Amino acid sequence: MKWNDVSVVLPTIEESGAFAVIDSIKALMPGCEIVVIDRSGAEYRKKLREKRIKLVEQQSKGYENALMEGFRSTKGKIVATIDPDGTYDPEDLVKVVNLVRQGKADMALGNRLNGKRTRAMNKYISFGNNSITKIYNTVHKIGIHDALSGIFAMKREAFEAISGVLPYRAGTLFFVLEVSKAGFKNITDMPIKYYPRPNGTESKLAKSKLLYGLGVSGHIVRSARDYSPLLIFGVIGTLLMLAGLILGVLVIINYLNTGVLTEIGRALIAFMLVTIGFLSVISGLILDLLLQIARKMDGL
Numbered sequence: 510m511k512w513n514d515v516s517v518v519l520p521t522i523e524e525s526g527a528f529a530v531i532d533s534i535k536a537l538m539p540g541c542e543i544v545v546i547d548r549s550g551a552e553y554r555k556k557l558r559e560k561r562i563k564l565v566e567q568q569s570k571g572y573e574n575a576l577m578e579g580f581r582s583t584k585g586k587i588v589a590t591i592d593p594d595g596t597y598d599p600e601d602l603v604k605v606v607n608l609v610r611q612g613k614a615d616m617a618l619g620n621r622l623n624g625k626r627t628r629a630m631n632k633y634i635s636f637g638n639n640s641i642t643k644i645y646n647t648v649h650k651i652g653i654h655d656a657l658s659g660i661f662a663m664k665r666e667a668f669e670a671i672s673g674v675l676p677y678r679a680g681t682l683f684f685v686l687e688v689s690k691a692g693f694k695n696i697t698d699m700p701i702k703y704y705p706r707p708n709g710t711e712s713k714l715a716k717s718k719l720l721y722g723l724g725v726s727g728h729i730v731r732s733a734r735d736y737s738p739l740l741i742f743g744v745i746g747t748l749l750m751l752a753g754l755i756l757g758v759l760v761i762i763n764y765l766n767t768g769v770l771t772e773i774g775r776a777l778i779a780f781m782l783v784t785i786g787f788l789s790v791i792s793g794l795i796l797d798l799l800l801q802i803a804r805k806m807d808g809l
C-alpha cells in the first residue's frame with residue numbers, strides 16, 4: 510500500500526524517543542511525508558537531519574503552535590500527528606490515520622483512556638482529562654473520550670479550514686474544537702495503547718502541568734460560556750442555591766430546637782449563596798438571550 514497521501518507531523522523538544530518513532534513510521538507507512546517540527550538545540554537537530562525527514566525549525570512557541578506550523582508545511586491529503594516521546598505506539602497511528610483515509614471520519618483520535626485510567630497517566634491528569642472530555646462532549650455534542658490525545662489525524666480540508674486560527678493553550682482539544690466549529694462534525698476515536706515515559710526523559714508539558722490544566726479548564730469554561738451560557742451559569746447557580754438552601758435549613762432546624770437564633774454567620778452565608786446562585790442563573794438567562802440575538806444577527 511502506498512502512503513504518499515499521508516503527512517505525519519512530529520513535535521519535538523530534545524525527544525530521544527523520536528528517532529525510533531521515525532524508523533517505525535517509515536517501516537509502517539512507506540512513502541508518507543514525515544515532518545519534524547522542532548525546538549531543540551543544534552546537536553539534536555544534527556541527528557534529526559541524518560534521519561532524512563523534513564525538519565522545520567519552530568519559530569513560534571508552544572505545542573499547539575508547533576503542530577499548526579508543522580501541518581502548514583505538509584502536502585498530504587491527510588495530516589496526522591503522534592507524540593514521539595515513546596509513550597505511543599506508531600501502529601496505533603496507522604489505525605487512526607486509516608479511519609480518515611477510509612472516509613469514516615473527518616478527524617480521528619486515539620483514545621488512551623478506554624473508559625478507565627491507564628497506569629501510565631497520573632491521577633491528576635487522568636481526572637482532568639476525563640472531566641474536560643465530558644464537559645466538552647456535552648457542550649459540543651461530540652462523543653470522544655480523550656480530548657488530550659497525542660495521536661490524531663484529519664482530512665486536509667479540515668486543517669485548511671482552521672489554518673488561520675490563532676492557537677490557544679488547549680492541546681489536542683484546540684484542534685478538535687476548531688475543526689468541529691469549522692463544520693467538520695464527524696469526529697471519532699478508537700482505543701490505543703499508552704506507555705509511561707521512558708526512563709531518563711522528561712515531560713515538556715509536565716513542568717507546568719497544573720498551569721496547563723488551568724489553561725485548558727479556563728478555555729472550556731470560556732467556550733461553554735460562549736456556546737451555552739445557560740448550561741454553565743445555570744449549573745453553577747443551581748449548585749450555589751442548593752448549598753445555600755441546605756445551610757439555611759440547618760440554621761432553621763437549630764433555631765427550632767434551641768428557640769434562639771445563634772447561627773447568624775451561617776444564616777448570612779446561606780443568604781449570600783442563594784443570592785449569588787440566583788444571580789448566576791439570571792446571568793445565564795441574559796447571556797443566553799444575547800447569544801440567541803447575536804446568532805440571529807449573524808444569520809441575517
Ligand SMILES: Nc1nc2c(ncn2[C@@H]2O[C@H](COP(=O)(O)OP(=O)(O)OP(=O)(O)O)[C@@H](O)[C@H]2O)c(=O)[nH]1
Nearest residue numbers: 520521522546547548571572575592593712713714
Ligand atoms: N516543537 C515543540 N514540541 C513540543 C512543545 N511542547 C511539547 N512538545 C513535544 O510534544 C510532545 C508532547 O509533549 P509531552 O511533554 O510529551 O507532553 P505530555 O505527553 O502531555 O506529557 P507526558 O505524559 O509527560 O509525556 C513531545 O514530543 C514534546 O517533545 C513545543 O513547544 N514545541
Ligand SMILES: [Mg+2]
Nearest residue numbers: 592594596659
Ligand atoms: Mg508525552
